[in-house]
Amino acid sequence: MHFKIDHTDTETSARTGVLKTDHGPIETPVFMPVGTVASVKGIHQRDLINDIHARIILGNTYHLFLRPGMDIMKKAGGLHAFMAWDKPILTDSGGYQIFSLAENRKLNAEGAEFRSHIDGSKHFFTPENVIDIQRTLGSDIMMALDECTPYPSEYKLAKTSMELTHSWLDKGLKHLKNTASLYGHHQFYFPIVQGSTYNDLRKISAAYVAEKNCEGNAIGGLSVGEPTEDMYEMLEVVNGILPIDKPRYLMGVGTPANILEAIALGTDMFDCVMPTRNGRNGMLFTSEGIINIRNEKWKDDFTLIDENGHSFVDRTYSKAYLRHLFVSKEMLGPQIGSLHNLAFYLWLVDEARRKIQEGLFKDWKKEMVLKLSTRI
RNA sequence: GGGGGGAUACCAAAGUGGCCAACUGGGGCAGACUGUAAAUCUGCUGGCGAACGCCUUCGUAGGUUCGAAUCCUGCUCCCCCCA
Numbered sequence: 008m009h010f011k012i013d014h015t016d017t018e019t020s021a022r023t024g025v026l027k028t029d030h031g032p033i034e035t036p037v038f039m040p041v042g043t044v045a046s047v048k049g050i051h052q053r054d055l056i057n058d059i060h061a062r063i064i065l066g067n068t069y070h071l072f073l074r075p076g077m078d079i080m081k082k083a084g085g086l087h088a089f090m091a092w093d094k095p096i097l098t099d100s101g102g103y104q105i106f107s108l109a110e111n112r113k114l115n116a117e118g119a120e121f122r123s124h125i126d127g128s129k130h131f132f133t134p135e136n137v138i139d140i141q142r143t144l145g146s147d148i149m150m151a152l153d154e155c156t157p158y159p160s161e162y163k164l165a166k167t168s169m170e171l172t173h174s175w176l177d178k179g180l181k182h183l184k185n186t187a188s189l190y191g192h193h194q195f196y197f198p199i200v201q202g203s204t205y206n207d208l209r210k211i212s213a214a215y216v217a218e219k220n221c222e223g224n225a226i227g228g229l230s231v232g233e234p235t236e237d238m239y240e241m242l243e244v245v246n247g248i249l250p251i252d253k254p255r256y257l258m259g260v261g262t263p264a265n266i267l268e269a270i271a272l273g274t275d276m277f278d279c280v281m282p283t284r285n286g287r288n289g290m291l292f293t294s295e296g297i298i299n300i301r302n303e304k305w306k307d308d309f310t311l312i313d314e315n316g317h318s319f320v321d322r323t324y325s326k327a328y329l330r331h332l333f334v335s336k337e338m339l340g341p342q343i344g345s346l347h348n349l350a351f352y353l354w355l356v357d358e359a360r361r362k363i364q365e366g367l368f369k370d371w372k373k374e375m376v377l378k379l380s381t382r383i
Numbered sequence: 384g385g386g387g388g389g390a391u392a393c394c395a396a397a398g399u400g401g402c403c404a405a406c407u408g409g410g411g412c413a414g415a416c417u418g419u420a421a422a423u424c425u426g427c428u429g430g431c432g433a434a435c436g437c438c439u440u441c442g443u444a445g446g447u448u449c450g451a452a453u454c455c456u457g458c459u460c461c462c463c464c465c466a
Binding site: 044048049067097099100102103104107111124125153155199225229232256260262265279281283284288299301302334341342344345 | 411416418420421
């Protein structure tokens with residue numbers, strides 16, 4: 008068994024655990040910084056490890072396949088070696104690009120035909136070849152190819168889309184058995200639940216996925232524009248069906264409040280571009296609330312970025328200085344913003360883990376959710 | 384001393400009788416961002432007002448005209464060339 012739950016909350020469905028990979032253990036709940044093209048934008052690997060203690064990061068099959076390409080990846084000896092990162096990596100399969108690059112692709116039962124957003128070249132992604140690509144990348148957790156159903160979707164379309172994802176899952180699982188890791192470490196394969204915002208579809212999908220008995224399971228197609236309440240409702244339905252003893256990964260979520268609520272509903276793993284993208288654009292999640300560091304009111308505020316923050320940037324630079332960097336369009340500004348936000352996210356999820364273990368999670372979560380949505 | 388060109392909002396710059404409170408950039412102010420085609424995108428930026436709108440503006444003082452940033456005259460200032 009690769010996943011071990013070490014604590015279960017009595018008041019909520021939250022739990023803590025450890026997922027063991029050949030690149031090290033992942034304590035859950037966990038937030039995974041997004042490093043789409045073999046880089047968590049603006050952040051050194053050294054800072055991810057030494058400063059903010061990231062345990063696992065993401066890469067992306069579609070993006071890395073197009074550039075630098077699999078020839079380079081083979082020569083490099085896989086993504087870990089290529090990017091000098093020897094901790095766990097999860098690679099998304101390209102399912103999200105089916106959603107976000109919808110104008111550039113066509114779907115059928117076999118897979119997805121993509122037109123490269125870089126040079127217009129055509130590529131065909133299948134449930135099978137995205138496994139091959141992820142074998143070449145050597146990620147610790149490979150994701151199944153899915154269709155991330157857009158919101159809103161009519162019931163019939165959502166059902167068809169879900170069924171496509173299921174059929175791709177079966178093909179992927181069949182192919183998985185005929186492949187092996189190229190670099191001597193074990194690679195998990197996570198299937199993905201779809202079903203849009205329809206209760207019964209989510210139940211069907213969760214049951215379908217659960218039955219495959221994979222080492223972990225993912226929930227996709229959420230945080231794509233639906234009301235937050237709908238997301239929580241779907242999560243509750245799905246987590247009620249997914250095996251309790253396997254990690255549950257909510258893909259692409261979300262705001263700090265979203266993550267805490269999802270933890271309370273029994274979710275273990277999260278990734279989101281929000282800390283890096285928003286941090287790069289001047290929006291900071293701090294222990295006191297959300298701030299837009301570009302705002303004029305910070306121009307002569309020489310207090311630390313976040314005196315309760317957990318990155319060296321929080322204890323080194325003032326708000327006034329960081330605002331100056333943003334206003335002056337200095338690249339250090341977005342770098343500091345990104346690192347700060349990542350540190351906040353990682354702290355938040357670590358703190359949730361501690362509170363669960365201390366039996367204090369529910370009240371703490373309530374307090375935090377309120378604080379986290381405050382703009383200051 | 385002679386000749387020529389110019390003065391538009393915070394800056395630069397378009398506009399040369401009505402469609403002009405005035406294009407566009409920059410700057411400024413604010414907002415968005417959820418498995419990253421994003422270090423990106425959007426809105427506002429004379430005053431008052433939520434808005435219809437009203438009021439004051441294109442160096443300055445007059446004038447022509449139903450109507451002037453735009454045409455005419457005086458003045459002030461700036462730039463270029465010749466002496």
